[in-house]
Amino acid sequence: MIDDCERCELLLQPYLDRELDESERAEAEAHLDLCSYCRRRYVFEEKLRMYVRQSVVEPMPPELKERLAALRIAL
Amino acid sequence: MSETSPQEARRIATEARDRVRFEEDALALADQVYRVARHLVGSREEAEDLMQETYARAFRSWRSFTPGTNLRAWLLRILTNLNIDRGRRVQRSPDVQSLEAGDYFLADKLEQTGGPIGEEERVDQRLSQDDIVAALAAVPHDFRDVVVLVDIGDFSYQDAAQILDVPVGTVMSRLHRGRRILKKQLAEEAVGTT
Numbered sequence: 001m002i003d004d005c006e007r008c009e010l011l012l013q014p015y016l017d018r019e020l021d022e023s024e025r026a027e028a029e030a031h032l033d034l035c036s037y038c039r040r041r042y043v044f045e046e047k048l049r050m051y052v053r054q055s056v057v058e059p060m061p062p063e064l065k066e067r068l069a070a071l072r073i074a075l
Numbered sequence: 076m077s078e079t080s081p082q083e084a085r086r087i088a089t090e091a092r093d094r095v096r097f098e099e100d101a102l103a104l105a106d107q108v109y110r111v112a113r114h115l116v117g118s119r120e121e122a123e124d125l126m127q128e129t130y131a132r133a134f135r136s137w138r139s140f141t142p143g144t145n146l147r148a149w150l151l152r153i154l155t156n157l158n159i160d161r162g163r164r165v166q167r168s169p170d171v172q173s174l175e176a177g178d179y180f181l182a183d184k185l186e187q188t189g190g191p192i193g194e195e196e197r198v199d200q201r202l203s204q205d206d207i208v209a210a211l212a213a214v215p216h217d218f219r220d221v222v223v224l225v226d227i228g229d230f231s232y233q234d235a236a237q238i239l240d241v242p243v244g245t246v247m248s249r250l251h252r253g254r255r256i257l258k259k260q261l262a263e264e265a266v267g268t269t
Contacts, residue, residue, distance in 0.1 A: 009178050013251065040192050041182045047198040048181070052226050052257070055207040060109035064123050068105055068130045072098050 004031050008038045012045060097137045101130065104147050107228075112154055114223040117212055125161075129154040145234060152238045155220060181258035184266045202265050210260035218253030221246055226254070 011028040014020050020028065032039050079087070105126070112129075113122040132153050133140075140149050185201050186192055192201075211219060224235040225246070232250075236243045 006177075013178055013254065040186075041179050044182045044185075044192050044198065045178070048202075048258075049226060051198045051202065052207055052211075053229070055114075055204055055211070055227065058113075058119065060106050060126075061123070064109070064126060065102070065105055067127060069102055071127065071131045072134055 005035060005038055008032065008035065009041075012038075012042060015042075016045060016049065093142075094137055097140060097142075098134060100146055101133055101137075101150060104150060105130070107147060108150050108154065111151060111223055111228045114208075114211055114227055115155070115158060115216075115220060125154060125158060128157050132157070148230065148234045148238050151224070151228070151230075152240075155238055156240075176255060176259050178255065178258070180255070181262050181265075184262040188266050202261060206261055206264040210257055210264050213260045214253055214256045218249050218256055221249040222253040222257060225250055 008028060008031045011020060011024055015025065015028045032042055108129070109122065109126055112125050113119065116122050116125060129150060133150055136153075140146065182192055189201060211223070214222065220239060221235055224230045224238060225232065228235075230238065232243050232246045236246045239246070241249075
């Protein structure tokens with residue numbers, strides 16, 4: 001399975017980006033159906049992306065918004 | 076003293092109305108723009124400075140915005156250009172090891188140190204939000220800009236290419252490499268090993 005797993009590793013990111021063509025997508029899905037090692041990594045990568053997307057920094061300070069509003073040029 | 080013609084008065088009134096609308100729309104997006112800015116630069120202070128410079132420039136140049144196009148992308152284009160102009164960006168090349176590490180690198184490391192990554196396991200049990208923020212901050216700028224715009228700002232490749240003024244192919248390759256570098260950094264943050 002090693003070669004297939006290496007191939008799956010290459011396909012996984014574009015698969016998550018929905019960039020694979022139909023035959024590559026089918027190839028990735030066929031391998032993911034059979035291989036629990038790659039399937040765990042698929043689930044992990046998907047969750048990691050969501051986690052990064054939601055990664056929080058402190059919200060914008062309200063006083064910054066006031067300072068931005070004050071930058072408007074008077075009519 | 077020349078009197079303003081009715082046509083001129085109407086033009087001035089229309090322009091004033093358009094400008095106020097632009098300013099309101101831009102301010103309504105400030106939280107979203109700040110979120111991206113905060114990930115692009117190293118500190119809250121830098122993000123605040125950058126936001127003020129961005130909005131000052133946006134309010135001055137509002138006429139160059141085309142109504143109906145993506146205002147958030149337009150604001151972020153100003154912001155990323157200013158960030159580059161500030162000259163604070165110390166450009167580091169990613170270390171070769173980061174780029175050679177495969178996409179499974181982080182998952183492999185987590186499994187080696189904490190047991191199998193079960194399908195039900197939540198990523199946040201193994202990685203903290205602080206890990207993510209620290210790891211992103213350690214990714215070299217060119218790569219971080221793309222990862223932040225696409226994976227956090229939710230911009231398309233096309234929008235990110237326009238914001239950064241680079242070809243779409245460059246966005247794709249930087250995204251690919253940037254995500255790998257991020258995972259390498261996360262492994263260092265979370266597992267403390269490379």
